Amino acid sequence: METPGFAFEVLHQSGMARVGRLSTPHGEVETPAFVAVGTQATVKSLTPDDLEEVGTQIIFANTYHLYLRPGADVIAEMGGLHRFMRWHRPIMTDSGGFQVFSLGASIEQGVGKIASIFPDEAPAPSPPRRKPTEGRSLVKVTEEGVEFRSHLDGSRHWFTPEVSVQVQRQLGADIMLAFDECTSPLHDYEYTRQAMERTHRWAVRSLEAFHASRPLHGYPQALYGIVQGGAYEDLRRESARFIAGLPFDGLAIGGSLGRTKADMLRVLEWTVPELPADKPRHLLGIGEVPDIFAAVERGIDTFDCVAPTRMARNAGLLARTLDGKRLPKFRMNMRNARFKRDPRPPVEGCECYTCRTYSRAYLHHLFRANELLAYRLATIHNLFFVNRLMVLIRAALLDGTFEELKAHWLNV
Amino acid sequence: METPGFAFEVLHQSGMARVGRLSTPHGEVETPAFVAVGTQATVKSLTPDDLEEVGTQIIFANTYHLYLRPGADVIAEMGGLHRFMRWHRPIMTDSGGFQVFSLGASIEQGVGKIASIFPDEAPAPSPPRRKPTEGRSLVKVTEEGVEFRSHLDGSRHWFTPEVSVQVQRQLGADIMLAFDECTSPLHDYEYTRQAMERTHRWAVRSLEAFHASRPLHGYPQALYGIVQGGAYEDLRRESARFIAGLPFDGLAIGGSLGRTKADMLRVLEWTVPELPADKPRHLLGIGEVPDIFAAVERGIDTFDCVAPTRMARNAGLLARTLDGKRLPKFRMNMRNARFKRDPRPPVEGCECYTCRTYSRAYLHHLFRANELLAYRLATIHNLFFVNRLMVLIRAALLDGTFEELKAHWLNV
Numbered sequence: 001m002e003t004p005g006f007a008f009e010v011l012h013q014s015g016m017a018r019v020g021r022l023s024t025p026h027g028e029v030e031t032p033a034f035v036a037v038g039t040q041a042t043v044k045s046l047t048p049d050d051l052e053e054v055g056t057q058i059i060f061a062n063t064y065h066l067y068l069r070p071g072a073d074v075i076a077e078m079g080g081l082h083r084f085m086r087w088h089r090p091i092m093t094d095s096g097g098f099q100v101f102s103l104g105a106s107i108e109q110g111v112g113k114i115a116s117i118f119p120d121e122a123p124a125p126s127p128p129r130r131k132p133t134e135g136r137s138l139v140k141v142t143e144e145g146v147e148f149r150s151h152l153d154g155s156r157h158w159f160t161p162e163v164s165v166q167v168q169r170q171l172g173a174d175i176m177l178a179f180d181e182c183t184s185p186l187h188d189y190e191y192t193r194q195a196m197e198r199t200h201r202w203a204v205r206s207l208e209a210f211h212a213s214r215p216l217h218g219y220p221q222a223l224y225g226i227v228q229g230g231a232y233e234d235l236r237r238e239s240a241r242f243i244a245g246l247p248f249d250g251l252a253i254g255g256s257l258g259r260t261k262a263d264m265l266r267v268l269e270w271t272v273p274e275l276p277a278d279k280p281r282h283l284l285g286i287g288e289v290p291d292i293f294a295a296v297e298r299g300i301d302t303f304d305c306v307a308p309t310r311m312a313r314n315a316g317l318l319a320r321t322l323d324g325k326r327l328p329k330f331r332m333n334m335r336n337a338r339f340k341r342d343p344r345p346p347v348e349g350c351e352c353y354t355c356r357t358y359s360r361a362y363l364h365h366l367f368r369a370n371e372l373l374a375y376r377l378a379t380i381h382n383l384f385f386v387n388r389l390m391v392l393i394r395a396a397l398l399d400g401t402f403e404e405l406k407a408h409w410l411n412v
Numbered sequence: 413m414e415t416p417g418f419a420f421e422v423l424h425q426s427g428m429a430r431v432g433r434l435s436t437p438h439g440e441v442e443t444p445a446f447v448a449v450g451t452q453a454t455v456k457s458l459t460p461d462d463l464e465e466v467g468t469q470i471i472f473a474n475t476y477h478l479y480l481r482p483g484a485d486v487i488a489e490m491g492g493l494h495r496f497m498r499w500h501r502p503i504m505t506d507s508g509g510f511q512v513f514s515l516g517a518s519i520e521q522g523v524g525k526i527a528s529i530f531p532d533e534a535p536a537p538s539p540p541r542r543k544p545t546e547g548r549s550l551v552k553v554t555e556e557g558v559e560f561r562s563h564l565d566g567s568r569h570w571f572t573p574e575v576s577v578q579v580q581r582q583l584g585a586d587i588m589l590a591f592d593e594c595t596s597p598l599h600d601y602e603y604t605r606q607a608m609e610r611t612h613r614w615a616v617r618s619l620e621a622f623h624a625s626r627p628l629h630g631y632p633q634a635l636y637g638i639v640q641g642g643a644y645e646d647l648r649r650e651s652a653r654f655i656a657g658l659p660f661d662g663l664a665i666g667g668s669l670g671r672t673k674a675d676m677l678r679v680l681e682w683t684v685p686e687l688p689a690d691k692p693r694h695l696l697g698i699g700e701v702p703d704i705f706a707a708v709e710r711g712i713d714t715f716d717c718v719a720p721t722r723m724a725r726n727a728g729l730l731a732r733t734l735d736g737k738r739l740p741k742f743r744m745n746m747r748n749a750r751f752k753r754d755p756r757p758p759v760e761g762c763e764c765y766t767c768r769t770y771s772r773a774y775l776h777h778l779f780r781a782n783e784l785l786a787y788r789l790a791t792i793h794n795l796f797f798v799n800r801l802m803v804l805i806r807a808a809l810l811d812g813t814f815e816e817l818k819a820h821w822l823n824v
Contacts, residue, residue, distance in 0.1 A: 045784040047788075069781055077773075341486055341489055343489075362496055364482070365453065369452045369482075371456065376459075
């Protein structure tokens with residue numbers, strides 16, 4: 001990695017997949033790793049102690065949300081995100097780009113990967129499916145940057161690569177992302193190319209702003225570039241080569257990954273081989289179980305996703321099987337009446353606090369009664385579950401049993 | 413106390429106030445003690461570990477709510493409340509009477525003490541202030557018992573002293589309460605007398621049902637009687653003498669405590685001297701700081717109240733002073749803009765987890781962003797605060813400095 005204080009070491013390679021160690025000023029991350037999402041400087045319902053107990057190594061916070069509330073200046077004044085939220089391990093922040101395009105307007109189209117890959121888990125407000133040219137966007141993109149409206153109060157704001165770097169300096173995450181324009185599967189080839197080329201010019205400006213600025217909180221920060229290009233092979237390859245050629249500390253894959261899982265896999269297969277082997281690779285917004293296996297075997301080191309934590313708040317517990325039967329979506333619905341009198345642990349064999357302590361009947365009751373404790377207990381389980389899966393995947397890569405592990409989990 | 417397995421020992425007397433020790437099959441309670449409310453088998457947002465960390469000795473659950481959801485039979489099947497919710501210290505349950513009258517109908521009047529003593533904290537739905545004879549009550553009281561409708565689905569249910577004891581046997585709390593009719597400050601003398609006399613007949617039936625039944629979960633349960641009589645001196649004295657004359661394990665003071673704090677104090681002054689010195693005394697629904705001092709010095713041993721936990725969910729942190737100034741209502745509003753950039757602990761000098769760990773600015777942000785973590789952190793503080801106040805009160809009673817402590821807190 002380029003920035004002093006950071007390092008990425010590939011400890012083991014197995015096909016495209018690798019086991020690595022990412023070193024940051026706030027400690028190390030064993031990769032491949034899941035990055036828990038803490039949008040508003042809190043992983044919803046959990047304390048940092050809870051996060052450590054479930055094995056979380058690194059979290060992801062959203063620049064757009066924190067810029068609007070409480071304000072990046074407030075967090076800077078409080079000593080940065082780590083001190084503000086009392087999480088003393090690594091943090092990543094995004095550039096604000098994705099939310100500017102998905103939330104920063106009266107959203108007039110389906111933007112980005114969440115809508116395409118997690119149709120059941122799409123963020124509110126749900127974007128109506130119209131063509132980008134229909135409807136009047138409240139997001140105005142120019143060469144200089146993007147004007148958008150706050151989803152909180154409608155106030156107007158202006159983001160540029162320089163503003164994004166400055167805001168992320170104030171937030172003080174270990175890893176920052178370069179400002180990008182996020183396109184959707186509904187954008188055509190021509191627009192996707194224009195947006196990609198603009199993102200490339202913004203990448204150069206982000207690096208300049210990065211080097212022209214200093215960390216504010218007494219430790220260095222790294223900057224990752226973002227590969228765009230939609231679901232078009234030539235664009236993805238071109239973008240990957242361009243971003244890979246810049247002196248970023250790591251590379252992220254963003255924007256539209258297409259409309260289907262197969263599209264996403266192709267995007268990874270086009271993109272990753274163009275990236276340098278010695279830099280960490282982050283995949284934005286992926287985290288369902290099959291996607292984790294697919295991303296890891298295509299050479300991804302870290303990925304963030306709201307799915308495990310959002311699913312928890314909707315009474316979904318991650319599990320591979322239920323009472324001996326496979327769960328194709330890896331999800332138990334704790335509101336289901338079958339659990340009303342079930343004294344067994346929520347997920348049998350799971351060693352998380354929730355499964356060690358409570359019965360299915362109790363979790364069912366808490367969710368039916370809309371009790372606050374339900375959200376925390378389910379979130380603890382789901383993050384523990386994903387982090388535990390990553391431990392299994394790292395071990396399997398090291399001892400050459402990744403294919404068996406994958407077959408066991410995906411039944412393929 | 414009458415039931416084997418229970419004991420109450422007065423360790424020290426100071427005027428009417430006393431320091432005691434209540435022994436139950438699930439451990440001891442140092443009195444005077446605050447009983448945290450866990451209506452639906454959960455103290456909202458906290459785990460049992462959290463409850464222990466904040467010094468909670470005993471919790472209170474609501475029979476009416478648990479009978480309707482998940483059902484007392486479900487909790488019985490799961491081994492009782494302690495096992496169901498994984499709280500292994502003492503539990504009290506109420507008789508269901510209060511909620512039958514306050515929630516079990518399209519509430520047509522202000523019922524009971526919460527509406528009168530906590531006007532800002534009245535439970536939803538807020539009762540319109542009409543006379544009991546106006547409107548059509550959906551609660552039907554007969555000599556046999558009470559018919560009511562579920563506030564969840566409108567279904568009809570039937571509670572009697574015998575049903576209440578049976579349901580509380582299923583729940584398995586250490587301390588159960590006898591079924592009573594709860595009157596409001598709007599009931600006139602004549603109706604209050606009739607209801608009190610009916611409550612007395614129900615008290616006798618409750619004791620009979622108690623002795624005719626057996627604990628279901630392998631440990632004994634105690635039964636407290638409830639003194640009624642509204643805000644009328646002759647009725648309160650008569651009720652106290654009647655209930656005190658029955659072989660209950662302890663005595664609770666319920667029903668309307670009048671319309672003002674002064675009324676409540678008078679009710680205590682009429683009632684407590686009529687109660688036996690060797691049995692524990694519980695005051696239902698009281699828990700604001702001035703009320704705690706008032707109840708303790710009038711001889712109350714335990715009291716339950718939703719105020720600290722509900723206030724926490726409304727962004728109110730309990731504190732005596734803020735930045736050197738007294739808080740007459742002992743409440744800081746964490747949503748207040750003054751806290752936006754305040755790096756200090758929420759309540760300076762407080763040793764709870766929340767105040768040891770986070771800033772005012774962070775709590776302010778969490779409440780403004782409606783983040784789930786806010787409710788837990790504030791609840792931890794408020795229960796720690798009340799439990800700590802009870803430690804101070806017990807110590808002050810033992811070393812003869814209660815008046816100084818009270819003056820320090822109430823500035824009187």
